[in-house]
Amino acid sequence: MRFAIEGEWGSGKSFALEKIQECLQVEQSETTNTDRFFVVRYDCWRYDYYEEPIVAIISVLKDQIEQYVSLLSNETKKEMLAIVKNTITKIAVEAIKSKTGLDLDGIVGTSEDDGKIYDKYFGFQNIFKEVQEQIKKISEEQTVVIMVDELDRCLPSYAIKVLERIHHVFNELENVVVIIAMEKKQMSNSLHQIYGDEMDVDRYLKKNNLIKF
Numbered sequence: 001m002r003f004a005i006e007g008e009w010g011s012g013k014s015f016a017l018e019k020i021q022e023c024l025q026v027e028q029s030e031t032t033n034t035d036r037f038f039v040v041r042y043d044c045w046r047y048d049y050y051e052e053p054i055v056a057i058i059s060v061l062k063d064q065i066e067q068y069v070s071l072l073s074n075e076t077k078k079e080m081l082a083i084v085k086n087t088i089t090k091i092a093v094e095a096i097k098s099k100t101g102l103d104l105d106g107i108v109g110t111s112e113d114d115g116k117i118y119d120k121y122f123g124f125q126n127i128f129k130e131v132q133e134q135i136k137k138i139s140e141e142q143t144v145v146i147m148v149d150e151l152d153r154c155l156p157s158y159a160i161k162v163l164e165r166i167h168h169v170f171n172e173l174e175n176v177v178v179i180i181a182m183e184k185k186q187m188s189n190s191l192h193q194i195y196g197d198e199m200d201v202d203r204y205l206k207k208n209n210l211i212k213f
Contacts, residue, residue, distance in 0.1 A: 002170075002178040004205075009152050013181035017041070017147050020179065024145060038142040040064045044162045045150035053158070053165045054127060061131070062088050080141075084134045128168050139175040146170060148180040156190035 005013050024037040040060060047056035065085040069078050138144055148166060151159050163180070170178050188201045 001176075002180070004184075005179065005181045006184050007181075008183055009186070014149050017149055017179065017181055021147060035142060037145050038064075038068065038138050039145045039147065041147045041149065043149050044158075045153035048154050048158055053162045054131075054169070057165060057169065058088055058127075058131060061135075080137065084137055088131065088134050131169055132173060135170070135173060135176060139173065142175075144173075144176045146176065146178045148178065151181060152183045152186045156193045159187070159190050160194050 005016050007013050021039050021041060024039050025035065027036040041064075042057060042060045044053065044056065047053075047059065050056045050059070062085055065081050065088070069081050069085070135144055146166070148162065151162060154162065166178060166180070170176050184201075184205075187205075191199045191201050191204055
């Protein structure tokens with residue numbers, strides 16, 4: 001399921017995401033007595049030094065899992081998430097090795113230059129599939145909520161890439177909710193700039209399952 005919080009730049013979209021995040025993080029499951037939601041906050045402007053947004057998404061997932069594991073008392077769940085984190089880290093490392101023979105262990109979340117080397121050698125279909133499999137493991141235990149912020153601060157081409165990568169990775173996954181903060185007018189300008197004046201913005205957003213609330 002996917003939603004959009006729509007408003008002009010500076011109108012409080014980030015604040016709204018923060019408040020939603022605060023509410024979700026204290027919700028407990030009645031059956032497991034652990035957190036009901038696994039919340040991932042993706043500030044795409046902060047990570048736009050990566051030329052390929054999927055790299056940033058993987059980096060954010062890894063960092064979020066590390067933070068979550070450090071707070072867990074449930075050893076079984078901690079072990080499962082640690083395995084997911086390690087797998088997510090290795091996904092792209094293995095992709096680079098297969099293309100270049102380079103061993104770049106630990107590259108996720110490291111320097112900007114490493115990130116750009118990393119971008120060039122992604123096998124997208126395999127990467128999407130592997131990341132989806134790891135997210136599915138988390139979503140079996142908790143509802144995964146992906147919050148995408150600061151989209152309207154990114155360059156048009158990068159903003160469109162972010163939307164399309166989010167669609168490819170999270171579309172049709174069960175028990176996963178995506179909330180995107182966006183300014184429709186700016187997104188329309190970006191789409192027209194990339195795809196031309198004949199671009200049907202509403203149809204594009206509908207295809208990406210963006211529902212405004």
